[in-house]
Amino acid sequence: MDIRPILASLRRHRIPALLIVLEIALACAVLCNAVFMISQRVASIHLPNAIDEAGIAEVTLNGTDPELAGSDIPRNLAALRGLPGVQAAAVVSTLPLSQNNWGWGFGTKPGDALTDRSSRNVSMYFLGSGGDAALGLQVLEGRSFNDGDYADSHFDKSPLPETHVVLVTRSLAGKMWPGQPAVGKTLYATPHYYTVIGVVADVLRPYIGDANSPANYDAAFFPMSAAGSKGALSHYVVRSAPRDRDRLVREAEQKIADLNPGGVAHGRGYPEIRRRYFADMSSMAWMLVLVCVVMLAVTAFGIVGLTSFWVNQRRRQIGIRRAVGASRAHILQYFQTENFLLSTGGVALGMALAFGINVYLMHRYEMARMPWFYLPAGAIALWLIGQASVLGPALRAAAVPPVVATRSA
């Protein structure tokens, strides 16, 4: 198809043509960035987390006397284990994504303390007896805690636990001792030190950064006895088959509340914890989706509107072309090619704009660099939308009978 006549005709309608190009460019720029932002949020919302999320029901119990934890906790756990469908029950200090974070700096050399630059901030999880099984931690290397580890551990006056063993996540092990087996190594937070007895699959921290933040899995697990926990153990975890979970949330909350009238018990399923944590993010993602859809619809209708007018304006010319031998396909092709040219101009400008916006957002906000393939993907989307929206007016143009040529405008 010869594009010279199209260009000649576009030159006579410079302003409407420019407007279409501009509209497509803006739509392309906004689309690329919005889709990128959506993808980042979706990645965060679906960050993997190696615990049995589907099977965990949790009851937090606060406001009880920490001095009585040694007798309260075993009694509460025995009651929970008696509920039908419970596979495991234990008490822990916090859960991934619960926003209740206890972090400390750890190093790999003797003498490393909180204030050393080489120390890494790690989220600490304290597990009551059986906490590993209740959470569904996956031990990749070494072993998990045994009864002796749990019984020996307690809190004294320090914010760090008095124990000598620790489990670390695979990510943390890889960063602390790159290329070496972590089991048998020691974590230092002088004057405390802990021997790594096992490595578990990556568990998220209670509070995380962006989806691509490297520190999201910097977590360590410590054993803790009920009697020595000083109120640190307040999250009761009940593991069951996923179909029993929601029933157990209610039953476990009721059970704990009945047993501890002076405390405040609150039950949730783990999926709700994750949903809550990412609630803002997912509503932002949905809003971005909504804006993209409406924006593309407006762009498409704009193209339909403008092309329709063009077709109407050129009915006589179309008639003449048909009269001198152009087929319907030729007319159709003419408008499609015209739209393709305009879209091409638009997406070229739009891709540059999209890149510019991304760079600006990277400087201004904590935004990652957009991968290059978003640009051609956005371009193809707008090409397709352009072609789809031009189809209606173009078909109407192709339907103009040659006899129009003989009539006056």
Added chain:
Amino acid sequence: MLVYYLDLAVRSLRRNRVLTVLMVLALALGIGASITTLTVLRLLSGDPLPQKSARLFYPQLDPSPKNSAIDSNGRLPRTMGYVDAMNLLHAHRATRQAVMALTQAKIMPPQAHAHPFFSDGVMTTADFFAMFDAGFQYGSGWSATDDEGGSQVVVIASFLNDKLFDGADSVGRMVRLNDHDFRVVGVLKPWAPQPRFYTLGLGGDHYGDGDAVFLPLKAARALKMGPQDTECYQAVDDFTHLETAPCQWLGLWVELDDSSAVASYRRFLDGYVKEQVALGRFQRTDSSLLDLMGWLRDQHVVPDDVRLQVYLAFGFLLICVVNTVGLLLAKCLRRSQEIGVRRALGATRREIFVQFMVEASIVGLAGGALGLAFAELGLFGIRHQPAQYAHLAHLDPAMFAFTFVVALVASLIAGLLPAWRACLLAPAPQLKAM
């Protein structure tokens, strides 16, 4: 004449109903999205205490050792340790001053068979209420003597008073907090400044309901009530006595009446830090004294997502305006003959220009009206979002007016090009083509 233009415009718009609806709808969507996001941004970046904010200041200092790993890009710690906070409080160098930390308080309702529940609480000192303009419905705050004596007294929020005492004057009655009795000395009027500036850095929500209970710091600490957030800058031997641990968990606010008071407080703060260095307690001499709005900016209280949403909405509005320009232009080019006739009959270019601008502004006002409906719908949607600030999202009168200004300006910009083109048309060729 204007009436005639209006008549012409309405006729012309009615001739292409689908197109008119499309233009109005696109503009309305753009305006609705922009106003919705702008309302949220205005709400979040608002001044929590407009009558007072210029006189409230937040001192910061840095007790952490040099070469410490805990050094977030040269920024000062957000909170203070107990010793420094008390030293600055007791120096009384400002008109008013108060230290504060947030806590979770377990409240046992007086009604029989009621269950205990947790509420947000503030552990603070006497000046808190007068400094932050928190007015009293009943009673008053506590005194500096209560602070020092560790009196178990409490000021409660009006919503808690409704819940516990059915809104009656409860001054003198007891509230059971964390299994201890506290005597009510005051009930606040509804008080919940947004953003909750005094919770920044203390581990609380930045927006949303106010706190339920306000307790003297010393009394609350004596009962082992802990702060919501604690940052330690050195190895800690004894975490059970936060007052002496190398940890920061208190915010200090001061009220300074004029610029000379600010300058002298700065000098005082600077002197204090140098003195601590000389004593060997501190190694760093940095300090800062931001005013309330400066502190909100420093803490990025407005979430980035909210700003991004505003950019996005205005990008979208721009697309809608370009779209409207295109459609108006197409419409006007189609009416070249009509313009030709009007020009031949004596209409001036100016008159043609005005006629088209009138048409554009009708589209704009219709778009604005519909956009307002969309904005209300958008804000309704936001109120049902999980965000902390969700229930605050309402259209205010200023935004209402702003909607129409945005709509009118957007449509006039959109109408400018078509109207310009229309008035440039020479009448003769158009008449010849008829």
